[in-house]
Amino acid sequence: MNEITPIKPTQSGPTCTAPMSGPVSQAEDGQALCARAPVGMLCELTHRCPLQCPYCSNPLELERVNTELTTEQWQDVMRQAGELGVLQIHLSGGEPTARKDLEDIVKTASESGLYINLITAGVTLTRERMGKLAEAGLDHVQLSIQDIEPENADRIAAYKGGMAKKREVVKWVKELGLALTINAPIHRQNINSVPAMIDFAVEVGAGRIEVAHVQYYAWALLNRASLMPTKEAFMKAARQVEEAREKFKGVIVIDAVVPDYYAKFPKPCMGGWARGIVNITPSGRVLPCHAAESITHLAFDNIKDKKLADIWLYGDAFQKYRGTEWMKEPCRSCPRKEIDFGGCRCQAFALTGDATNTDPACSLSPLHAQWAKVAEEESHSAPPAFVYRRVGGAKTVPAPETEPSGV
Amino acid sequence: MTETITRKRTMMGADSRPSLPKYIKLRHDPGRGRWVILAPERVFNPDDTAVAVLKLCDGTRTVADIAASLAAEYSAPVDEISADITAMLQDLSDKGVVTA
Numbered sequence: 001m002n003e004i005t006p007i008k009p010t011q012s013g014p015t016c017t018a019p020m021s022g023p024v025s026q027a028e029d030g031q032a033l034c035a036r037a038p039v040g041m042l043c044e045l046t047h048r049c050p051l052q053c054p055y056c057s058n059p060l061e062l063e064r065v066n067t068e069l070t071t072e073q074w075q076d077v078m079r080q081a082g083e084l085g086v087l088q089i090h091l092s093g094g095e096p097t098a099r100k101d102l103e104d105i106v107k108t109a110s111e112s113g114l115y116i117n118l119i120t121a122g123v124t125l126t127r128e129r130m131g132k133l134a135e136a137g138l139d140h141v142q143l144s145i146q147d148i149e150p151e152n153a154d155r156i157a158a159y160k161g162g163m164a165k166k167r168e169v170v171k172w173v174k175e176l177g178l179a180l181t182i183n184a185p186i187h188r189q190n191i192n193s194v195p196a197m198i199d200f201a202v203e204v205g206a207g208r209i210e211v212a213h214v215q216y217y218a219w220a221l222l223n224r225a226s227l228m229p230t231k232e233a234f235m236k237a238a239r240q241v242e243e244a245r246e247k248f249k250g251v252i253v254i255d256a257v258v259p260d261y262y263a264k265f266p267k268p269c270m271g272g273w274a275r276g277i278v279n280i281t282p283s284g285r286v287l288p289c290h291a292a293e294s295i296t297h298l299a300f301d302n303i304k305d306k307k308l309a310d311i312w313l314y315g316d317a318f319q320k321y322r323g324t325e326w327m328k329e330p331c332r333s334c335p336r337k338e339i340d341f342g343g344c345r346c347q348a349f350a351l352t353g354d355a356t357n358t359d360p361a362c363s364l365s366p367l368h369a370q371w372a373k374v375a376e377e378e379s380h381s382a383p384p385a386f387v388y389r390r391v392g393g394a395k396t397v398p399a400p401e402t403e404p405s406g407v
Numbered sequence: 408m409t410e411t412i413t414r415k416r417t418m419m420g421a422d423s424r425p426s427l428p429k430y431i432k433l434r435h436d437p438g439r440g441r442w443v444i445l446a447p448e449r450v451f452n453p454d455d456t457a458v459a460v461l462k463l464c465d466g467t468r469t470v471a472d473i474a475a476s477l478a479a480e481y482s483a484p485v486d487e488i489s490a491d492i493t494a495m496l497q498d499l500s501d502k503g504v505v506t507a
Contacts (some may be wrong), residue, residue, distance in 0.1 A: 037438065039450055081435060084436035087450055115432060115445040139430045140447045177448045179430035179503075207503040208447055250416025251499040255448070 037085030038278040038312060041114075042092055042290060044073065045105070046282050048157050049095040050387035051121050052158035053146065054202070055220035055227055058094065059293055060394035067283040071101040073304065074110040077280060080308040082112030086278075090142075092119040094282070097129070103136045110137025117142055122169035123162050130172040140179040142210075143169060148196040149188075156189060159390050170204040181208040186237065187227035188379060194237045200242045202252050209252060211241055213259040217346060219389045226383040228250055228375050231262050261375035265336060266343025266361035273321040274343055278312055286311045288318050291346040309391045321345050321355065328356050330364045419470060419497040421489065423507040426466030431504050433461050446504055460492050464505060470496065 027108070047062040069077070081089065089109055096102055097120055109116050117140040118133065143166060146153040150163040173180045182201035186194065194211060201209035213234070214220045214227050241256050248254065260267050270277045274288040281287065284303040292298060298317045301310075312318060320326065324337050331342040342348070343359025351360045351367060358364060360371040387393060415464075419425065427433060432445040433453070442458045444451040453461060459480075463473045474489035499505040 085436070087436065087445060088448075113434070117447065139432070139445075142447075177429055179428070181447055205414070210448075251414050253503055311457060 002214040037309075039086065039276045040088045040090065040278075041081050041086045042090045042277065043074070043077070043096075044092050044094065044279065044281050044290065045096045045099045047094040048098040049093055049121070049389075049401075050098075050123055050159055051095070051146075051162070052390050052393075053156060053185070053219075054223040054386035054388055055187060055214040056218070056389040057215070057218055057290055058389065059218055059291075060222065060281075062094075062391050063282045064391075066246045069282065069284045069303070071104050074101075077303055077308065078105065078112045078114060081173065082109075082114055084251065084309050084312070086114060087119060088115040090117045090119055095121055095124065095287045097122075097124055103129075103132050106133055106138050107136040115139050120144070121159075121162065121166075123156070123159060124167045125165075125169050125172070127168075127172050130169070130176060134176040134178055138178060141169075142181040142183050143172045143173070143184065145197060145200070146185070148193045148200055152190065152193075156386075158386075167204070174205050179211060180204070180206045180207075182206045183210045183212060185212050185214050186229070187214045188229040188233065188383065189227065191229045191233050191237050195240050195244065198241075198248070198252075198254065202248055206252060208255065210239070210255045210257065212255075212257040215257070215259075216261070217294065217350075219387070219394070221350070222387050222394060224374075225378040225381065226386055228261065228379040229259070230362070230379040231376070233379075234259060234262050236359070259375075260343070260347075260359075260361035261372060263361055264363045266340050266347075266359040268340040269344035269347075269359070272323075272338075272341040273316040274312070275322065278308070278330040286315065288321075289346065292317060294346050295349045326356055328358075330362075332359050334364070414442060417494050417500045419506050419507060421469060421471040421474075423470050423496070424465040424466055424468065425470065425473075425496050425500070425505045425507045427461065427504070428460075428466055428506055433458070446502075449502075451504065455464055457495060460495065464496075482484075 004156070044058070046065065046068055047058050048065060078089070091102070096118060099105070106116055116138050119142045120139055122143045145166060146156040146162065153163050154160050171182060182197070182204070184197045190350050198209055198211070216224050220227060238256070238258070241254060270289045277289065279287040279290045279292070280303060285293070285300045286303055286308070287293065287300055293300065298320065300317050301315045303311070324341070327337060327342055331337050343361050345355040347361065348357045348359045349355035351371065360367040362368060365371070410479070430447070434443055434445060436443045442453050444453055444461070459477060460473060463476060470493055471489065474485055474492055477492070478485035478488050496505055500507060
C-alpha cells in the first residue's frame with residue numbers, strides 16, 4: 001500500500017514516500033496523489049501563544065492579532081481547500097485554541113470533507129471545549145510536551161504547570177474517541193528523556209509519538225547553541241528510538257525526525273517545494289513552507305486577494321523552486337534529486353545566500369564540513385541562556401556566541 | 408501505570424473482528440479518482456482489494472467471515488485469501504489503522 005507520510009508541519013518531510021507493496025495491496029506510483037493539489041494544508045491560525053518555547057517554528061517577526069484572518073475568511077479557506085482536493089489540514093499557531101472561533105473553523109473544515117488535526121500545547125483547553133471541538137468534527141489531536149520532567153518542561157516553555165494540564169487533556173482526547181499523538185520536540189536540554197517521553201505516550205494511550213528533533217530555523221536557529229545536541233547524544237537517542245519501536249511494535253507508531261546537521265543527505269524538505277503541502281499564515285499569506293518568508297526576495301500572495309488554487313498552481317513563490325528545473329550542480333545531475341529535492345531552500349538561502357544552492361545538510365555541499373563543525377562546536381560548549389519566543393523577543397537579545405570552553 | 412501493562416499488540420487471527428476507529432476515514436477522493444485512508448499524519452492509498460476488505464471491517468464480521476465472503480465473490484481459494492488479508496490487517500493494525 002502506498003503511504004504518504006508523514007504530513008508534518010515541522011518541515012521534516014518526506015511527504016511522499018516510495019510505494020510499499022503488501023500481499024494484498026499493490027505498489028503504485030505514490031507521486032500522483034500530490035500532483036494536482038496539496039495533500040496537506042498547515043493553517044497557522046494565530047501567532048498568539050501562552051508558551052515561549054525557544055525552538056518555535058514561527059518567524060521571529062510574529063504577526064499581530066489585528067492582522068489575523070476573520071472567521072469567515074478561514075471558513076472560506078476550508079471550503080476552497082476541500083474543493084481543490086486537500087485531504088488533511090493541520091490547525092496550528094501559535095496556539096490555535098487562542099482563537100475563540102476555532103470550533104466554527106473546525107465545523108466548516110469537517111463539512112468540507114477535510115481530515116482535521118489540531119496541533120496544540122493544550123494548556124488552555126477545558127473538557128467542555130474539547131467536547132465542542134470533537135462535536136464539530138475534529139479527528140486528531142497532536143499534543144506537544146516539552147519534557148517529561150515537569151520543572152524542566154516549565155523552564156523550556158516559560159510556562160508553569162503545563163505537564164499537569166497535559167495529563168488532563170490526554171484523558172479528554174481519549175474519552176472523546178479522538179486520535180492522539182504526542183509531539184516531543186527534542187534538543188540537548190531534554191534529549192536524555194527520550195525513552196521516558198515514549199513511555200509517557202504509551203501510558204496515556206497515544207497511537208503515535210513524534211520524536212522530533214528540533215529543526216534549526218527561526219527561533220530555533222537563534223537558539224541553536226542552546227539546543228543542538230552532541231552527535232553522541234543524538235546517536236544514543238536514535239538507538240533508544242529503535243529499541244522502543246521493537247518493544248512497542250503494534251502498540252504505538254513512533255515517527256522520528258532527525259537533526260539534519262548530523263545527516264549525510266538532506267531531508268526532502270516539505271516533500272519537495274510546492275509539491276504536497278501549503279501553509280497559510282495568520283494574516284492569510286500563502287507559503288510553500290512555514291519558513292519560506294525567510295527567503296527575502298520571494299513575494300507571497302494573500303488568500304484575501306487570490307484563490308487558493310490559483311496561488312498553488314501559479315503563484316510566483318510556488319513556481320520558483322517547484323520540481324527540479326531550478327537546480328544547479330551538484331543537485332542537477334544528482335541521482336537523488338527527486339528523492340530529497342536538494343534539501344531545504346530556506347536553509348540553503350540562510351547559510352549560502354542563494355536558495356538554489358544545495359542545502360548544506362548535504363554531504364555534497366561545499367559548505368557541509370564547515371556547517372557540521374558548527375554543530376560539533378556549539379553542542380560541546382556551555383549552552384547560552386534561551387532567547388524566549390515572544391513578540392519583539394528576538395530584537396532585544398544579541399545573537400548567541402559560541403563559548404570555547406567544553407562542557 | 409496500568410495502561411503500560413495492558414497495552415499490547417493486537418494479533419490478527421481468523422476470529423478477530425476488525426474495524427476502523429472513527430478517526431480513520433476510508434474515503435473516495437473524486438479529484439484523484441482513487442480511494443484514500445485518512446489517518447493521523449498519514450494518507451494511505453488502498454488498492455481495490457484492500458478497499459473491498461476494509462469495507463467489510465465492521466467490527467461484527469470475523470476475518471474468517473471476510474475471507475469467505477471475498478473467496479465467494481472472486482471465486483478464489485479461501486485459504487489463500489485468508490492468509491493475504493490476515494497479513495494485510497496485521498500490518499494495518501500495527502500502523503493503528505485497524506483495531507480488533
